[in-house]
Amino acid sequence: MSLALNAQLLFSGVSVGSVYALVALGLVMPFKAAGIVNFAQGELVMVGAYIALFLSVGLHLPFHLVVPITMALAAGFGIAIERAFIRPVMRAPEFTIVVATLAVGLMLKNGVRLIWQDNLYPLAVPFSTDVLALGPVRINPLLLYMDGTAIVLMALLALFFRFTRQGKAMRAVAQNPEGARLMGIRVSWVFSATWALSTAMAATAGMLLGALFGIHPEMGHVLIKAFVAAVVGGFVSLPGAVLGGVLVGVAETFSGAYVGSTFKDVVAFLLLIGVLLLRPHGLLGTPLARRV
Amino acid sequence: MSPPQRVLILSACMVLLLAGPWLLGTYQQYLLNLVLVNIIIATGLNLLTGNAGQISLCHSSFVAIGAYATTLLYANVRLPFWLALPAGGLVAAACGALLGLPAIRLAGFYLALVTIGFLEVTQILVHELASVTGGVRGMLAPRPSVAGRLLATDLSLYYPVLAVTLGMLYAARNLRYSPLGRAFDAIRNSEAAAQALGIPIARIKLAAFTIAAFYAGVGGGLYAAVVGFIDPVEFGLWASVRHIIFIVVGGLGSVTGSVLGAAIITGLPEWLRRFQEYSDFVYGGLLLAFLVFMPRGIAGALADLRRGWHRSRARVAAIGSPSQ
Amino acid sequence: MTFFAARDLTVRFGGLVALRGVDLELNQGEIWGLIGPNGAGKTSFVNAVTGVVRVVAGQVVFRGCRIDGRPPHEIARLGIGRTFQHVEIFGDQTVRTNVIVGLDRHVGYRFWSSALGLPATRRLEQQTTQEADGLLQAMGLGAYRDVLAKDLPFGILKRVDLARALAARPRLLLLDEPTSGMSEAEAEQVVETCRSLARDRGVTLLVIEHNMRVIMELADRLVVLHHGEKIAEGPPDAVQQNPRVIEAYLGTSPVRA
Numbered sequence: 001m002s003l004a005l006n007a008q009l010l011f012s013g014v015s016v017g018s019v020y021a022l023v024a025l026g027l028v029m030p031f032k033a034a035g036i037v038n039f040a041q042g043e044l045v046m047v048g049a050y051i052a053l054f055l056s057v058g059l060h061l062p063f064h065l066v067v068p069i070t071m072a073l074a075a076g077f078g079i080a081i082e083r084a085f086i087r088p089v090m091r092a093p094e095f096t097i098v099v100a101t102l103a104v105g106l107m108l109k110n111g112v113r114l115i116w117q118d119n120l121y122p123l124a125v126p127f128s129t130d131v132l133a134l135g136p137v138r139i140n141p142l143l144l145y146m147d148g149t150a151i152v153l154m155a156l157l158a159l160f161f162r163f164t165r166q167g168k169a170m171r172a173v174a175q176n177p178e179g180a181r182l183m184g185i186r187v188s189w190v191f192s193a194t195w196a197l198s199t200a201m202a203a204t205a206g207m208l209l210g211a212l213f214g215i216h217p218e219m220g221h222v223l224i225k226a227f228v229a230a231v232v233g234g235f236v237s238l239p240g241a242v243l244g245g246v247l248v249g250v251a252e253t254f255s256g257a258y259v260g261s262t263f264k265d266v267v268a269f270l271l272l273i274g275v276l277l278l279r280p281h282g283l284l285g286t287p288l289a290r291r292v
Numbered sequence: 293m294s295p296p297q298r299v300l301i302l303s304a305c306m307v308l309l310l311a312g313p314w315l316l317g318t319y320q321q322y323l324l325n326l327v328l329v330n331i332i333i334a335t336g337l338n339l340l341t342g343n344a345g346q347i348s349l350c351h352s353s354f355v356a357i358g359a360y361a362t363t364l365l366y367a368n369v370r371l372p373f374w375l376a377l378p379a380g381g382l383v384a385a386a387c388g389a390l391l392g393l394p395a396i397r398l399a400g401f402y403l404a405l406v407t408i409g410f411l412e413v414t415q416i417l418v419h420e421l422a423s424v425t426g427g428v429r430g431m432l433a434p435r436p437s438v439a440g441r442l443l444a445t446d447l448s449l450y451y452p453v454l455a456v457t458l459g460m461l462y463a464a465r466n467l468r469y470s471p472l473g474r475a476f477d478a479i480r481n482s483e484a485a486a487q488a489l490g491i492p493i494a495r496i497k498l499a500a501f502t503i504a505a506f507y508a509g510v511g512g513g514l515y516a517a518v519v520g521f522i523d524p525v526e527f528g529l530w531a532s533v534r535h536i537i538f539i540v541v542g543g544l545g546s547v548t549g550s551v552l553g554a555a556i557i558t559g560l561p562e563w564l565r566r567f568q569e570y571s572d573f574v575y576g577g578l579l580l581a582f583l584v585f586m587p588r589g590i591a592g593a594l595a596d597l598r599r600g601w602h603r604s605r606a607r608v609a610a611i612g613s614p615s616q
Numbered sequence: 617m618t619f620f621a622a623r624d625l626t627v628r629f630g631g632l633v634a635l636r637g638v639d640l641e642l643n644q645g646e647i648w649g650l651i652g653p654n655g656a657g658k659t660s661f662v663n664a665v666t667g668v669v670r671v672v673a674g675q676v677v678f679r680g681c682r683i684d685g686r687p688p689h690e691i692a693r694l695g696i697g698r699t700f701q702h703v704e705i706f707g708d709q710t711v712r713t714n715v716i717v718g719l720d721r722h723v724g725y726r727f728w729s730s731a732l733g734l735p736a737t738r739r740l741e742q743q744t745t746q747e748a749d750g751l752l753q754a755m756g757l758g759a760y761r762d763v764l765a766k767d768l769p770f771g772i773l774k775r776v777d778l779a780r781a782l783a784a785r786p787r788l789l790l791l792d793e794p795t796s797g798m799s800e801a802e803a804e805q806v807v808e809t810c811r812s813l814a815r816d817r818g819v820t821l822l823v824i825e826h827n828m829r830v831i832m833e834l835a836d837r838l839v840v841l842h843h844g845e846k847i848a849e850g851p852p853d854a855v856q857q858n859p860r861v862i863e864a865y866l867g868t869s870p871v872r873a
Binding site for chain 2: 037039085088089092094095096098099100102103104105106107109110111113114224227231235262265266268269272273276277
Binding site for chain 2: 666668687688689690692693697698700704705706707708709713716717718720721723724725726727730731732733737741777780781784
């Protein structure tokens with residue numbers, strides 16, 4: 001196939017991948033902070049999209065207000081979820097955490113279905129979505145927004161972790177919770193903040209996906225791709241998660257185009273199993289020893 | 293319990309199980325069959341998750357594999373049902389071993405992720421092989437006939453399903469208290485100690501995956517026979533979560549727990565029909581409540597009660613007797 | 617035939633060298649003490665011998681076969697047992713079941729006859745239970761046999777750990793601080809158990825111990841590790857006088873009461 005088409009595929013793969021990366025970042029942060037893998041992260045993506053839907057369609061807010069308000073509301077929602085459902089099982093075995101977060105996801109989906117049923121809603125965006133032509137390469141401008149948003153958010157996140165007191169506190173807790181506690185860092189506050197950030201990322205991903213594919217209760221399915229992305233990145237590395245997301249996006253776009261749309265979904269799992277078996281600590285990670 | 297008491301209770305149970313369904317309507321008989329099927333499925337998952345401590349979010353895939361394999365072998369290959377059913381179980385068991393090969397190297401979250409991957413791939417396969425499986429449209433599963441007799445009614449199906457269920461429960465209970473069952477519990481508690489005692493952890497986990505998948509497969513074969521129709525929606529992630537609800541509510545690691553959980557949760561939608569819209573709230577809430585407040589489930593609570601009762605009886609006896 | 621020998625054993629965690637070229641040879645029926653300050657590599661030595669951590673260089677020979685590089689369960693099946701410093705007990709099982717798991721090694725899994733509940737398996741189950749009860753009685757744990765292990769205090773769990781390791785009938789037993797968390801009287805009982813194991817059953821023991829009184833009383837010979845290297849070996853009295861050992865324990869000043 002032509003170079004132009006390949007460029008087009010690469011671009012849309014990277015764009016979709018950057019949304020996976022956003023969701024994956026939201027998975028990695030609570031895992032680093034407290035060892036929690038959140039199987040309800042997909043539902044948080046969905047809830048974020050519905051919050052945006054409510055603000056823009058229900059309250060007729062302009063789009064430039066919808067985005068920040070959605071992120072703020074989602075952050076608050078994340079804190080509430082963490083306090084109410086995650087805190088009580090935090091020290092429990094992994095099985096309990098997996099099942100508890102799945103249960104939270106079930107309840108969230110049920111709640112959304114009660115209000116909006118199973119309909120597919122579009123999320124209107126206030127700019128032209130006509131296809132742009134860059135020479136022979138055709139690009140959906142929404143994808144540009146996806147890339148832009150993802151890059152801005154990741155940059156902000158990186159700056160936050162590097163330069164702010166709160167960001168440094170979060171890194172300290174991820175490194176050594178006991179030590180951080182002794183240093184006077186309020187670990188419980190850090191857990192909440194982690195969830196706030198994760199949910200805000202998820203909500204952003206939800207808005208982007210909603211604008212591109214529409215909003216519906218099953219859109220949390222994106223979680224599976226984000227899991228693959230996080231695993232490829234070693235699950236504890238933020239840059240790894242970004243790399244993983246892009247890799248998954250590109251891999252599935254190309255396999256979808258060249259092999260067939262069924263293979264598009266299978267390739268993510270092949271990637272998952274391959275990475276787990278060959279490099280169980282991710283492409284960037286290093287193995288940890290367990291003490292007996 | 294004294295032996296005569298035991299015999300009495302057991303025979304009362306048998307009479308109830310054998311004669312009871314005659315007093316029920318056809319819908320209740322159908323439900324009862326479904327309860328039995330779910331008991332088999334839950335028992336398998338409980339051996340894997342409750343005893344061997346391995347998370348699985350793809351138990352429903354093995355149910356699917358068993359259901360499709362049994363139905364195809366029975367309806368298309370024309371194997372007699374009593375052969376197609378265990379064969380379907382074996383196909384599922386083989387797939388369980390196949391999943392086990394990568395899974396035994398992983399634990400916890402990673403294992404959960406790989407099992408989700410397996411579930412998705414199974415779903416895709418069922419969709420893609422539509423010429424055999426009917427894809428999204430599903431597939432009719434003919435009623436089985438055993439010894440030349442068509443088991444047309446739910447009541448006639450009940451007895452063979454009951455027999456299979458009791459047999460598989462008996463085997464599960466025996467395994468629980470065998471070296472293999474103890475090895476399951478050992479690796480869940482401490483892999484380090486288990487291997488220091490010579491337990492080959494990888495092989496034991498593989499056995500757990502295979503056995504669990506066999507139970508799920510047989511359950512799936514019977515499910516197809518009971519319901520008469522199978523489609524991939526019935527075997528998605530939600531179904532797997534439901535299987536987990538069975539064992540969490542009933543009691544992890546306990547055969548009694550599998551029975552109680554499957555019976556209660558299968559019956560639940562009937563009792564909650566007025567709240568159908570809120571069903572996932574109920575399921576999610578139940579899961580969270582049990583995980584936080586009753587992590588050993590109903591069976592665990594019953595065991596604690598019994599233990600407490602024995603202890604207080606022992607105390608009364610000690611007070612009653614002259615001190616040494 | 618060499619009963620047990622570690623030759624030039626080296627273990628590394630990332631950049632950290634946990635063991636550097638350790639040599640040790642044990643004869644059957646001996647009781648050895650493995651001592652050294654914290655972080656000397658004592659537990660790493662046990663982990664390396666039992667196959668839990670990878671041996672980077674050197675070899676481990678047990679009854680004539682190389683065992684380094686083999687998986688832990690195979691090494692256990694060859695007859696090397698161990699206990700754990702921070703007891704790795706099967707917490708939600710009864711004390712009796714903990715011990716039965718040790719005994720099960722000699723029974724095999726017999727999947728089909730177990731699942732079908734054949735009479736032969738039932739008899740075997742009864743035998744195993746009786747054997748476990750006998751062992752528990754002998755270890756003074758008879759009263760706890762139906763208690764869930766997680767409900768017991770540390771000192772008793774150390775004994776359960778030992779009983780469970782014994783149930784697997786090892787030829788070489790590596791004990792990681794077997795008397796920690798115990799009273800003097802309980803520790804004395806463990807010492808007695810170890811002695812009779814070596815004397816009556818020919819079990820070889822390698823005991824990591826912080827309680828110097830216990831180890832001096834129990835061990836025939838001592839080996840001392842420091843920063844992952846062997847610094848001394850020999851009869852307890854000689855080792856106790858060894859200036860390098862004194863230095864390792866007390867820093868540079870050789871003052872010791």
